[in-house]
Every structure is written in C-alpha cells, then in structure tokens.
Amino acid sequence: MNTNSSEKKRIAVTGINGKVGTHVVNELLAAGHEVFGIDKSPAQRDDIISIVADLNDYGQTFDALGSIGWDVLGDTKDKAFDVIVHLAAIPHPRLYSNAKTFQNNVNACYNVFEAAHHHRLRDIVIASSETVFGVPFDGNLEYLPIDEESPRRGRNAYGLSKLVMEHIAEEYTKNDPELRVTALRISYVQNVEEYKEYPEFADNLDARAWDIWSYIDGRDVGTSVEKAIHQSKRGFHPYLIVADDTVMPIPTKQILAERYPNTPLKGDISEYGALLSNQAAKNDLNWKPKHSWRDHV
Template sequence: MEQKKLRVLVTGVNGKLGGPTVEHLLAAGHEVVGVDRAPAKNRNIISLVADLTDYGQTHDVLGSVGWDILGDTVNGAFDVVVHLAAIPHPRMHSNSETFRNNVISTYNIFEACRRLGIKNIVHASSETTLGVPFSSDLPYLPLDEDAPLRGRNAYGLSKVVSEVVAAEFAKNDPELRVTALRFSYVQNVEEYAEYPEFADDIDYRIWDLWAYIDSRDAASAIEKALHYSPRGFETFLIVADDTAMPIPTSELIAARFPEVQLKRSFQEHETLLNTDAAKERLGWYPKHSWRDHV
C-alpha cells in the first residue's frame, strides 16, 4: 500500500542525522520544512531559522505555512514534527547548557504542538537513557525498551527527562502520538574507516556496548515512524544488527559482563541492544553495516 505523503517539519536539519533524514523524506515524496539555528544546507526545502529554546520562536515556526511575505501562523500547519535538534554529545558544551538546551527545546516543541493542534511527533531520543556509559551493573542483556531509565551524565539525563516530558504530554492528550526513537551512536560511511584502528581494543567502545547505527538506517526509521498510527507514547531502540567489533559477541560478554543475566543466546556479532520492537511494530530493519565498507 502506498504511504500517504505528509507535510513534515524537521528540527536540527543541519545536524549529523538531520541531513540524511531530509534526503530520505524528500526521496519518499514528503514535503519537508527545516528548522535550525542557521539556514538549511539542503536548498531543496523551505528553511526557517530559529532558537528552539525560545518558546515564541518555536511556536512561530511550528505554525508557519509558506515563506512569502503574507505567511502567518496557523493551527495544524504540519502533519508530523520530527524533533532532532539537540546538543548531540556530552561535553560539547557545559553540562548545565547541554541539559538546559535539550530539555527546554523539547518542552517548547511539545507545548507548541499542543497549542497548535499537531498530534504526531517523532522524537529523537537515545540509548543513553538506559545508562551510557554502560557498566557492569546492567540488569540483563540484550537491553530492551523495558530496561530501567538511568541518566549517567548531563546528556543522558536530558534525554531521560525529555522522554518523561513526552510521556506526560501523551497522557494528557489521548489523541497525541509520540514515537521516541532511541538512536545509538549515529555513524556516517566515512567514519567506518577508523574501525580497524580499535579492532583489538575491547574497551574502546564498551561505553556504548559496542553499538552504532548507520545514519541512512536512522533516517529510514524516522520515515517509518511518520506512519506509525497508535496513539500515546512509545520508545524504540534503533541500532545496527551487529556490534562495532570483529570479536564475537559471546566473547565480548564473557570478557566484560560475565555476571549479567542473558535473556537469550547471541549470534556471532549480534548487537547487545534489542531492536525486536522496532522491527515488529514499526516494520523497520537496518540494512547497513560497517563491515560492508571496511
């Protein structure tokens, strides 16, 4: 069945995930409007410049229809808002600024959607909500969406709080649908060239359970989430099927997590983050691996 073409607002269009997402959505036939603190690098979309930590600017761009001099703010201007804008890593800025930017901008997005009658939001969350950097006190493996939340640093805590904000907005509006995609370490193709450099260093990427997601697969997950119909708040782990290591997964676990409960056995290089929910409910499957490029 052909999917409906949608009018989509994407925040953070100039970011590492924003660019591939815009390209993927345009290729799928959607109308895309981009928001960032600078004009969109992609010249094929309408571009709006705004600071989403300012509520007035957020409300204005989420209600914008067109870019001519007569453009105005209206209710229901977009079918879906895809919220990718955020400080993407710990210690790029001070901890307090990371937390402030990510939480306030997310609240402003949800509040503006509430007031403007926008009922569909795709929110870029993170596997850091489950405890990155991961340590030996894991509840079980593979981790899934039911694992307890744990914000170990300002970035991870900002994502935990943002998920709580999203869940509470959804509780208060039975018509609202919030799909939170917990992306792992987003990687572009050119970054795979460095993977052989840490192939023998088991601890180099242990902080993330050796997980990653190709930016093209992350973008395809967002497009799948546009069409997800159940109302309410749901989270989905979006992770590549394999780890970033040439070492078999069973050996990684035996070396660093020997005491952790295993819910099932693992295939040779299988990821330690469970993506069954995204596959079964969103119909999303990752297609790309670093092994195809190295």
C-alpha cells in the same frame, strides 16, 4: 501497526543541519514527503523550505511550527503539519557545559511540545538516545541485550536530558489522548567515512565499551524516522534504533565471556549480534537496519 507507508505527509523537521538531520531529510524527500526545515542557523541545503529559529525561545518555536512556507502574509496557522520530527539538540556530552547541554535539550523539547499543543499538532517523532539506559554502561546490567523494558538511568547531563525529554513526551500524551509520540532511542550514529577508523580498535574492547559496542548507520536512522512518521498507535512509544551487529570483529559471546560473564541473557544473540535490541522497532515500525560497517572495511 503502521499506516500506509506510501502516504505523503507534510513534515516539520527540527535540526536539519545536524548529522542526523541530513540523513532524515534525505530519506523523507526520497519517500516523497514535503519537508519544512527548522534550525538555529540557515539551512545548508536549498531543496527544502526552511526557517531560522531558536527553539529555546518559545515565541520563535511557536512561530516556526505554525509556518506555511514562503507565503505572502507570513501568518501562522493551526495544523500546519502532519508530523513534527524533533531532532534539534546538543548531540553529545561535553560539547558544551553540562548545564548548557541539559538546559538546551530539555527547554527546546518543552517548547516544541507546548507549541505543538497550541497548534493542534498531534503527531511527533523525537530523537531520544540509548543513553537513557545509562551510558557510559558499567558492569551492573540486569540482563542483555538491553531492550525497551530495561530500567532507565541518566548517568550524565546528556543522557539525563534525553530521559527528561522522554518524560515530557509521556506526560503530554497522558494529558492528550489524541497525541502520539514516537521516541527513537538512537545509538551512536556513524557515517560511511567513519568506518575507516574501525580497524584501529579491532582488538581493543575498552575503546567502545562505554556504549557496549553499539552503533547505527546514519542512513538507517533516516529510514527509521520515515517508518516512525506512519506510526498509528496513540500515546508514547519508544524504540531502540541500533544496528544488528556490534562494532567489533570479535564474536559477541567472546565479548560477553570477558566483560559480562555473570549477566543473564534474554534470548539468543547471533555471532556478532548487538547488545542493544532493535526487535521492538522491527516488530512495530516494520523497520530494520540495512547497513553495516562490515560492508565497508
């Protein structure tokens, strides 16, 4: 269950310059929250207070998460924020070397949790990923649609980094009964302008088979974070954040018949229904996606 969604909070958001960060900050500001940005490069917007910090450096992380804005003395303090939203990461495989991707994402996550612990910050939302279930997906799936009970598997450096980040979060919550961590397993994030490419692979199942034809509109990621900051359950709680439909104009049952004919189905799937389930986020966070590529193509 969530607390009052109208409650104004002071929120530190890491990775504000990223694709997801832009949508998240927009949504949090629209909901009336106070946002403090953290990124390794200067903010690309001037409607929030922000600081430049490299989260792979623990000292900089500690300083940033104790910030109180453009204050006179520049001192840090405990409990500076109501919530930390940790988005900063190398966002996909092979942008950097595998070793760099893993080191960056895992080390930054550890530094955020350790600094939060010492600052007595007890509410954290992290950007995880559907890749913790084994992207690129192969034909050996226990059942579909994939949900929070599906086995986790890190099949590349990026997915493994997200899986380890989740494990870090789980262990910190075990050691601190007051800590709550909401992990949003975000699907392939899309902006409106990217939907114009969809007709190019409309009859090609191979093009997006790696992610079992899933996606999420960036605006819906923003609303999922706004819902998640009101999470009231302590402990570690992960949720798939994915659109209700696939990226294909082909009915999902036809896709299943061709690519996953022997995979058991867990529940009903609608005509163009996604093969990643967002039902847990709908139930626990009172969130649901509002945007579909079909509205733009």
